[in-house]
Amino acid sequence: MTAALFRPVRTRNAFEETVERLLQAIRLGVAAPGERLPAERDLAARLGESRVTLRDAIRAVADAGYVESRRGRYGGTFVAESLPAPARRVAPPGDLEDVLTLRHVLESGAAEAAAARALTPADRQHLAAALVEVSGVDTDQDEYRRRDSRLHLAIAEVAGSPSLTTAVADIRSRVNELLGAIPLLAANIEHSNAQHQAVVETILSGDVPAARQTMAEHLAGTAALLRGFLCA
Template identity: 40%
Template structure:
């Protein structure tokens, strides 16, 4: 059955984001129609092969984005919300995967070079930006400003003006996409934890791990977009 595929095991280092995409896409395609009650958390965890904490983060994010709603008490549970209003297709939505591909190609290389070349002052600045994002609370505009500065700051740490320009252009393209989705705090906290790991890679001069963390980070964003974009 199609619904069985929705709840097939998730096997990835980006389990949170993939769970978000899996459920968000199923809701958009009405494989899980409005009013559908999701299975109990224990059953969902077993079917998806993920930890309960990961599932709860994904469900909370989908509730906050309006895809699900929770009902307490007898007869309660987590239900698929009424179908949200659709946004007319725009060029930035049509080619969103290509934009993600360009970003992946640029920023994974940036992470590698930054881990090789970053000066202590640049690393300290990136650490400060992680702190700004952590302190942004519900102010997504402030989070996003620090997020952009973080990624451009990584490019600046490579010492390559061409990579700074490419990263800045990529971030501009992503901002257009991100404006179409909700920004649940769980998603932002998860993303910022990866920013912190990248800073640690720079401190330890570990370019190979920096590439992996950045690839996971960008793939995670892609999964979130796939699940939440209209």
């Protein structure tokens, strides 16, 4: 699972932030429906929190319907197969532009930074796998958003900056709330998949200007849809 989402908790609100991290991982699809979360000892170590705090957070997330505990040899904490429906919220125009501007800066920069690095074979495989994954979805909105998020996070991860990955994850959560309020269009999926392919190819080839430009174009398409549906 994406390490940046389970980074050490650094605030005094340990319980609240732990709940936030768990929900973010689930909503972004890093922890998919039916998937087992890391073992309690491992997850507590990653978060830098006590197992008591982690258990309280998991209990709260379970009460909200996002995870469930299973007993037995293959037991543990699993993401619920059917997740609660997200609240549909429409951001005021000013908030929408704030999100879109920050996303443009972060994700265009992430693509540029990824292309500028000497990627390892593991990095290349990670990007390629995420691209194949999102390209295999047609009209399932929730599944497409989940795999789309994974690809964008993968690009940030191979840029080599954990702080950047964290920032992209945070802005992606805000973007997904907005995307959840608009329909998923078949033509847009086809276009997005072509753009995803182009972004990954420019990163893998080390073409820094093209990586930034292709990502910016991809983000601009999503921004146009959001403005069209939410600001009319």
